[in-house]
Amino acid sequence: MATGIAAASDNKMDLFKLVAALENTTPNNLFASAARPKTSQEEFKSTKPTKKQAEEEEGPKAGDDITMETAEGIKDVLYGRRSFTIDEEWKKAPFIRTPVDGPFPYGLLTPKDKARGLIIAIQAQFIQKVFSGGDDGIQSAHDPAKVAGRLKLVYEWKQRKVFIETLATILWRAGEGKKAIVALVYPAYAALLYSQQKRLEHFIKTVKVIECVSYKQVTKLLEKKLGMFEDQDGGGPLMFLLSLILSRRILKLKDDLQGELLFTETDQCNLSLINLILMGQATPYLFNGKQEYGLDAKPLDVPQYGIGQRAEVGILVVDRLDGKEAKNAKKITIGSMLKTPLFPIWVLRLKGRYSLFFCCNLNLNRDWRSEAKFNLYYYTGQREQKDEVRLTIDSRLRLMEEKKKKDDKNVPLLEECIQSRWPGAHVDWNGVSPFF
Numbered sequence: 001m002a003t004g005i006a007a008a009s010d011n012k013m014d015l016f017k018l019v020a021a022l023e024n025t026t027p028n029n030l031f032a033s034a035a036r037p038k039t040s041q042e043e044f045k046s047t048k049p050t051k052k053q054a055e056e057e058e059g060p061k062a063g064d065d066i067t068m069e070t071a072e073g074i075k076d077v078l079y080g081r082r083s084f085t086i087d088e089e090w091k092k093a094p095f096i097r098t099p100v101d102g103p104f105p106y107g108l109l110t111p112k113d114k115a116r117g118l119i120i121a122i123q124a125q126f127i128q129k130v131f132s133g134g135d136d137g138i139q140s141a142h143d144p145a146k147v148a149g150r151l152k153l154v155y156e157w158k159q160r161k162v163f164i165e166t167l168a169t170i171l172w173r174a175g176e177g178k179k180a181i182v183a184l185v186y187p188a189y190a191a192l193l194y195s196q197q198k199r200l201e202h203f204i205k206t207v208k209v210i211e212c213v214s215y216k217q218v219t220k221l222l223e224k225k226l227g228m229f230e231d232q233d234g235g236g237p238l239m240f241l242l243s244l245i246l247s248r249r250i251l252k253l254k255d256d257l258q259g260e261l262l263f264t265e266t267d268q269c270n271l272s273l274i275n276l277i278l279m280g281q282a283t284p285y286l287f288n289g290k291q292e293y294g295l296d297a298k299p300l301d302v303p304q305y306g307i308g309q310r311a312e313v314g315i316l317v318v319d320r321l322d323g324k325e326a327k328n329a330k331k332i333t334i335g336s337m338l339k340t341p342l343f344p345i346w347v348l349r350l351k352g353r354y355s356l357f358f359c360c361n362l363n364l365n366r367d368w369r370s371e372a373k374f375n376l377y378y379y380t381g382q383r384e385q386k387d388e389v390r391l392t393i394d395s396r397l398r399l400m401e402e403k404k405k406k407d408d409k410n411v412p413l414l415e416e417c418i419q420s421r422w423p424g425a426h427v428d429w430n431g432v433s434p435f436f
Helices: 002-023 040-047 051-058 068-079 088-092 116-132 137-142 144-150 156-174 196-206 215-229 236-248 250-257 271-279 323-328 395-404 413-421
Strands: 180-185 207-212 290-293 299-305 314-318 345-350 353-358 373-379 389-394 426-428
Touching (some): 068 196, 088 236, 156 180, 156 271, 180 215, 207 215
Parallel strands (some): 314 345
């Protein structure tokens, strides 16, 4: 009985507390936990963008002129002490994407000479972006057919989108993820420009630069201005080269270059420029880390800085030089950071000419078992290449091939390049007449 009275008393007290709470509660705070429409002022506060978001949405400001100091800096990293004269091929070469219904739906066409290295390096990054952008995840690494399928982009809009993202990624990386510069070149009439000063002054008149403070801004701007980069005789690669230099910044570039240049004496692309595109840093060296001693084992006056981290895309070089050329040439040492990149894609320089090959098995540089037998696809970007070149590499025949081809100077350059990565491997050209 006492227990029942106590329970009733507790229930009564709970009821009193509830009534008291209701008396002290207004309709507004009674349903505070329930969803209610926000006032216009609250809605504004919740949707007001941050300063960074506002800058991104606003987009980059109108193009600015470059200064004489900047123009001289561009000359310094490209030409050094040589005269500032931009080659006609650089002025006129456009970016040209190959038809998506052709044999190379992922391809960019390259000119014969000057800008070829820059376009091939961009091409390698384009393929890497396609490889890394699949919806089927890492499982596709075990199925080369799925990876190869990604290269069949099918739609022009998708090819265009990947190309824009590739250019934006390269510029944003060069700017260390802080900002990027897009340089646009507008043609201007020029009389005969006899002096270097006059050429620099004319150059300043033709270039407008736009600063982007976010990756999103870069992609939006490139999408808007892509027509200029792909305009026939519009000099798209030149505009991208200038954008790359200014995104990295002149002083930073000079530190990267360690006394070297982005151009060769014939205005072709030096390996430092290829590194700038692939790595975001324009080191002229391909070895790993830092070297403090020369080939003669003597200390260097100034340490040389090479590749500091594993590359996404690799580089392989074969230069067959004879006589005086061989004597004066600098020995090129390629480290594992570039020989075994994260993605099985390599930019090749064979006797000074750039091309690339890639493998659709993404495990190639991750699992030694994948290296027993695999296919490499070779691409030059030249109009003369009408069909896909598929090379089958068998590294299981290594010892036999090393013995067979020792001192054999008739080995095609491309095979020699492959064997610099997989020593002694057998190369099957699959019915194609060996070239290079």
